[in-house]
Amino acid sequence: MNEVKAQLPRLDRSEILAKVQNCPRLPSLRSIDTALRDLLNADQRYTLQISEVIRRDPSLTARLLRLVNSVYYSLTTPVNSIEEAVFYLGVRQIRQLAMVTPVIEDFQKLASRTPFPWRSFWQHCIATAILTREITNSVVQVNDDCDYIAGLVHDVGKIVMASAFPEHFREIYSSTPPHQDLLELERTLLGMDHAELGGAYLESHNLPRVMIYSARYHHEPAAATEQSSIVAAVHIADLLARKAKIGNSGNPAEVDxxxxxxxxxxxxxxxxxxxVEMAITRGNFQRTVEMLPSILDGIV
Incomplete structure (x- = not known):
């Protein structure tokens, strides 16, 4: 361990938790736009109404048009209208965009002062969300968005660390060697790892338990006493995204x-x-992974 690392103060648990509780809330985790959600829970017949609600949100509009014009959709003529974009993307894709947009904007506000390749990090988070949904849907049809959101916020502890403990974050994430256990390094230098930080942050703001448990146990799903299936799905999705080197989670350890x-x-x-079923399922996941880079370039 180098000299700079040795000089960093290791904080006690009570001090860490006090700072975590003082981290600003992420309003988007509590409330995705209600009007849009209601329309999206209907069907494609409401294209005009959906388009009107989207038009009120410039950031969502920009992401929508960027995604539909991305390489993934390979359209011969550029799409310039929201109505056309809604038609091509479909309700499910728009619902995911509607969730991602405010969450990523909140994340950016919380962590923007601390240097890090955040765009790649957002891509890792979204990839994990998409893969979590794919995994859970291969077992049972999920009607709400809890699995997608669980995947999206699994690494929120890193954002909390960047916001509340920027010096520790910079030291940990600027020079972690590939052979180093990231969670162990976080515990050594800060006193708590990002998984526990994320769980504590979400719990302090009374967010749904599926979010709390997915953030807290995504590295050790067997330890989750609740929400075990979704936590396990987030764990596998995280490994898949890291193995494919989609985005940058900040963890340099190779996943084979x-x-x-x-x-x-x-x-x-x-x-x-x-x-046989498992082999087919894994093959389906890998095909999704191959499509993710072009999808993510259109979102972030």
């Missing part, structure tokens, strides 16, 4: 094929699947 294929988290979700 065996890490994600042999994770005990699979057993928490796919208890009743045969080996």
């Amino acid at each position: 094929e065996q890490d994600w294929k042999s994770s005990p988290a699979w057993d928490l979700i796919f208890k009743n699947h045969s080996e």
